[in-house]
Amino acid sequence: MIEAILLTIITAATPLVIAAIGELVTERAGVLNLGVEGMMIMGAVCAFAGSYLTGSPLLGVLCGIMGGALFSLLFGFLTLTLVTNQVATGLALTILGLGLSGQIGESFVGIPGVKLQPIVFPVLSDIPFVGPLLFKQDITFYLSIALIIGVNWFLFKSRTGLKMRAIGDNHGSAHALGINVIRTRYLAVMFGGACAGLAGAQLSLVYTPQWVENMSAGRGWIALALVVFASWRPWRVFAGGYIFGAVGILQLHAQAFGIGVPSQFLSMLPYAVTIVVLIIISHNRRTTLINTPASLGKPFVPDR
């Protein structure tokens, strides 16, 4: 029983962790992309389409990643090259993503999808309890772990990561030092898009292997809140993702169990918890200021 619940929590937390770690990198470079929801849903529909048309869910995952990354490029072009307002452009990306995915996915509604098969580690997966949880998962779970470790190393141990953080904290100085601000930001935005796309692929190939309109159901927004919750640190994204995943799953179990609370109120929980968590994290103005990348959301036009 506990193992089954933990398994579903892992499945629910994985897309949140992946999307949030991507957005974390984008925001560390100083770009606020509110289009996570839109990129995620585009990833979901591209992944489903890819897997349906090629018959291979693995290729589907690849399509999801590509879809998310390409879609984020649109955001990058507007905010980085044309210097549009990042908040408004992110919203536009979400609105367009929700519409476009509905249009693309129209012919896939009701078609049963192919579930991404787990990768089984021999021997290790036979360990009782831990084995099935950690060593008998699909590739997106392993990728989520690898992404956390990789991003943590990249941001805090590598030279390029240092430059990226410098850009996020003060793009003017970084530019003066000869760092290519725009190019780095393009890459950061695309990384965020690719991650959101991968998270979407997990939704339409693992979480519920089918295409349903608006299936991201606000997860992109929760991922955005996760980044704030994590105060822009990778391991906290991981922890936060699992807390949010657990809340989502436990309320589902509570609904099935019938504890006398109307199901709608239980469904509100993930959103209400997000608000409460935001309050707890943000109420200390000083720590928030220290952690937030200083040029987050500010437009940058190189003076020549």
Added chain:
Amino acid sequence: MRIELEKRASASSLFQIVSPLLALALTLLFGALMFWMLGKNPGHALYAFFIEPLLEVWSLHELAIKAAPLILIAVGLSVCYRSNNWNIGAEGQFTIGAIVGSILPVLVPQWHSPMVLPLMLIMGAIGGALFAAIPALLKTRFNTNEILVSLMLVYIAQLFLDWLVRGPWRDPKGFNFPQTISFAKEAVLPELLESGRAHWAIVFALVAAVGVWFMMRYMLKGFEVTVLGRSERAGRFAGFSSRRMVWFSMMLSGAFAGLAGISEVSGSINHLQPSISPGYGFTAIIVAFLGRLNPLGIIVSGFILALTYLGGEAAQLSIGVSDKVTRVFQGLLLFFVLSCDTLILYRIRIIFGSDRAAAEGRS
């Protein structure tokens, strides 16, 4: 090839007019391309989408019905966005406004009085304003991000409405349909003209737009909104409080969204049901930006976006494309509006060849 921006000495007044038109033209162009890719005749499709709904009296009424909530919400949002407060939860404030405004006709249907309707409208506006006060309170008190909070509240409001109409407020004689009892005659927003369904909501919208335009143009409050939005620091020196501005702008936009919600329910639907809006609260964001955050521009853009809803329904019937096309159109439009607005402040240069050649060319 590279694209470079060169700042204009002053904002181009030409492009302030041209940029929304350019955005519309580009959207139509891409729309035509999309229809062509879907295997439809682009000319025919665009005609069905954007012209046909304008040719008959009843559909002009529908246009006014759909434009009313869009304009009303967008006018409120324009004040928010100008003051740099990002309320994106108008959809939730619309829903709560509809719920609070419906308390009288649903719970006290036996009260027949001409006071019912005005009270409903006021309660709806108050409901929306109070719901928008939540992100305002959390932003001023706990420094939380109003974007995320207001959006999360949309989901909560919609689930709350869902619970009400399936649970305590469900019409006992409604054959188990998830809806409340139909509103009595006194609780229905009357029609405006003999010729069709359009009701008073569009008048509220126009009055709100002109009122806010007057405030922004001629009143100190409007100046305060603009100054604080451009630079909080400058606003502080002028003695304006950014805290109070958060409250003011959020609650104003919440009140307008709430009024839009109760007007829609009272005038068009006549009862509460799980879904009362085809995303007006989100589409209004596009309306606000297409109108360049100017209340008078918003009147025009509200009708344009209302047309995309109508056109979507018409095109579904006449040329057999899905209503999802509407959402795509709306998304595209916002993208083009935002990118064309760059032209107001910048000149765009496209530079062919390598960086070095460009650098030499300039020196």
